[in-house]
Amino acid sequence: ILNVEQSPQSLHxxxxxxxxxxxxxxxxxxxxxxxxxxxxxxxxxxxxxxxxNGDEKKKGRISATLNTKxxxxxxxxxxxxxxxxxxxxxxxxxxxxxxxxxxxxxVTVRA
Amino acid sequence: SAVIxxxxxxxxxxxxxxxxxxxxxxxxVTMMFWYRQQPGQSLTLIATANQGSEATYxxxxxxxxxxxxxxxxTFSTLTVSNMSPEDxxxxxxxxxxxxxxxxxxxxxxxxx
Numbered sequence: 001i002l003n004v005e006q007s008p009q010s011l012h013x014x015x016x017x018x019x020x021x022x023x024x025x026x027x028x029x030x031x032x033x034x035x036x037x038x039x040x041x042x043x044x045x046x047x048x049x050x051x052x053n054g055d056e057k058k059k060g061r062i063s064a065t066l067n068t069k070x071x072x073x074x075x076x077x078x079x080x081x082x083x084x085x086x087x088x089x090x091x092x093x094x095x096x097x098x099x100x101x102x103x104x105x106x107v108t109v110r111a
Numbered sequence: 112s113a114v115i116x117x118x119x120x121x122x123x124x125x126x127x128x129x130x131x132x133x134x135x136x137x138x139x140v141t142m143m144f145w146y147r148q149q150p151g152q153s154l155t156l157i158a159t160a161n162q163g164s165e166a167t168y169x170x171x172x173x174x175x176x177x178x179x180x181x182x183x184x185t186f187s188t189l190t191v192s193n194m195s196p197e198d199x200x201x202x203x204x205x206x207x208x209x210x211x212x213x214x215x216x217x218x219x220x221x222x223x
Contacts, residue, residue, distance in 0.1 A: 004153075034212070043115065044203070044214040089154065097142060097207050098169075101154040 002026055004092050006102035013080045013109050020076040021105040023090030027071035032093035035064055035075055038104070039086045047075075049093070080109045113138055113208050115215035123221045124194055131190045132218045134204035139184035142207040145177070146214075147200040154203070160187050194222045 005024045013019045025033065032051045036044040048057045053068040061078045077084055087106045091099040114137040124130050134143065145157040157177055158168045166179040181187045191198050201217045 032210075036214075041216065043216045046211050046213065049211055091154075096159075097210075097212070098144070098156055098159065099146075099154075099212060100156075103153045 002092050002100040004090060004100050004102040006088075006090055006105050008105060009103065010106040010108070013077075013084075013107060015080060015082060015109055015111050017080055018076065018078045019080060019107065020074050021088065021107075023073045023075070023102055025071050025073075025090070025092045027069060029094075030068045030071075030092075031095045033066055033068075033073050034091040034093055034099060035073070036089040036091065037086045038089055044089060047088075075105075077107070080107075082109045082111055085109045113140065113206050113213040115204060115206060115213060117202075117204060117215040117218050119218055120216065121219040121221075123223060126195050126222055128194055129190055129192045130194065130220060131188050132202055132204075134187045134189070134215055136185045136206050138208075140206040140208060141184070143181065143187045144205045144207075144212070145179065145187075145189045146203045146205065148203070149197075149200045157189070157202075191220065194220075196222045198222050 035047040038044040048064045050066040055066040063076045066073045087104040089104045091101045116135045118133045143160045146154045148154045156169050157172045158166045160166045160179045160181040162181050162184050178190045199222045203217045205212045205214045
């Protein structure tokens, strides 16, 4: 069982503010790091798949960075909007495509 | 991408009974996975279901408790057998397409 940790567990953000949170994972035998957004009663939505150390990916106001040598990834939300409220999951991907998930960071954006 | 549907979306079941969850994909895929999320826990992989072969189970999960069928490249079922309250979870199927996993909306199961 791989130890994937996310912090904080939850956070509240004022609309318009920016925020970020962390995913830490084992730095050995790295293959891929996945980020998902999961809204209640919906399918988890794939945000990013990151494979290279130093990778930075962006999708609209959301971006992510990856440091495979020290075993962490940051997810950033710029100018938070109420529709960004969700649980954000990171998952460590192995070379056989199995995913080991963190517990998630639940973001609540207050209008 | 892939569009995935699951049935049922939720259910409340009595202990000792079994429930079969269906997962349907809009395109043919080789690899499908079943996960569960118990209350307050992380999403955890139950098994990998490839068409034409037996499902492979992760540590802590056994075929007698979670039998899986994969009759073709667009469909799979997971049965939760002889349920107990500890089986109350969200069960999700996922598929692999071009190195990305796409998830269904989940089945919310409550066992009383």
